[in-house]
Amino acid sequence: MIIIGASGHAKELLSILPEEQLIDQLYFFDEITPNLPDKLYDVFPILRNTDQVKEIFTHNTDFAVGIGRPQQRYQVSQKFKNLGGTLTSVxxxxxxxxxxxxxxxxxxxxxxxxxxxxxxxxxxxxxxxxxxxxxxxxxxxxxxxxxxxxxxxxxxxxxxxxxxxxxxxxxxxxxxxxxxxxxxxxxxxxxxxxxxxxxxxxxxxxxxxx
Structure with a gap:
């Protein structure tokens, strides 16, 4: 699964994900925020471009939105759907x-x-x-x-x-x-x-x- 965002609300989503989703490969995506580390909490890889997203979607299309603002939630949802993703609830x-x-x-x-x-x-x-x-x-x-x-x-x-x-x-x-x-x-x-x-x-x- 990919969580869109690597700060703020995305961190809160991480706290409520079921254990089975954490055991499976979990990624975060953020192409905007500067100076992010390669991994969130030194554990979860942070993807920085859509080519990386497409590669993950070849074996798992699930994504969740870790952004709070309504219009941004909608925009990134549509973007990831167009990349072949499956919008998933948490x-x-x-x-x-x-x-x-x-x-x-x-x-x-x-x-x-x-x-x-x-x-x-x-x-x-x-x-x-x-x-x-x-x-x-x-x-x-x-x-x-x-x-x-x-x-x-x-x-x-x-x-x-x-x-x-x-x-x-x-x-x-x-x-x-x-x-x-x-x-x-x-x-x-x-x-x-x-x-x-x-x-x-x-x-x-x-x-x-x-």
Whole structure:
């Protein structure tokens, strides 16, 4: 398996990978960050170009996205799919996931101690960070990022490429539009339009993104 990225969120993914994936050959990929060592933690090789990726894909096409930002997650996913890769989910063993009417699309990251109840949908590439709770009838869009410690209450809809800041609470049946950003610690009491930034308690609009 290849994890895209060799810092930040990629290091967190390493901490929750099942042992069988660590026993199998594991690589990281980073063609941007300067001055990286040849191996992460002196153990895992860091690939620096797509020719190396293609070589790995001749015997294992699995890859996971170790990048947090929604648009970047999407872009690198498409790039690696085009190279012949298979977008793969990484789910912590400590995550609690409901048994009924739960849809988990490919490429999701569900981190440590996440709680997901029943009737929940996670779109492709969604990132659910540690100690977040998603309650009944929640829908999370493609490549959305939910930061650590969020409380997403029942019936909430979060759009594609949206970002929910650390410790935010979204009240029941609220809709968060595509590309919207909810600030850390915000309490969202009404719908948030697409490409809109909100902060505070209760959350208020501070910016509309172009």
């Amino acid at each position: 789910i912590a063993a400590t995550a609690s996931i409901g048994q009924y009417d739960v849809t988990l699309e490919p490429g999701i990251n569900i981190m440590s101690h996440v709680i997901i109840t029943n009737s929940v949908i996670l779109g492709e590439g969604a990132l659910i960070n540690a100690r977040t709770s998603l309650h009944h009838d929640v829908s999370v869009g493609q490549y959305a990022e939910i930061s650590p410690g969020c409380n997403i209450t029942g019936g909430v809809t979060i759009g594609n490429f949206a970002t929910i800041g650390a410790g935010a609470t979204i009240l029941p049946k609220i809709k968060i539009g595509d590309g919207a950003i909810v600030g850390a610690g915000a309490v969202v009491t009404k719908d948030v339009a697409a490409n809109t930034v909100v902060i505070g308690t209760p959350a208020r609009v501070i910016k509309v993104l172009e």
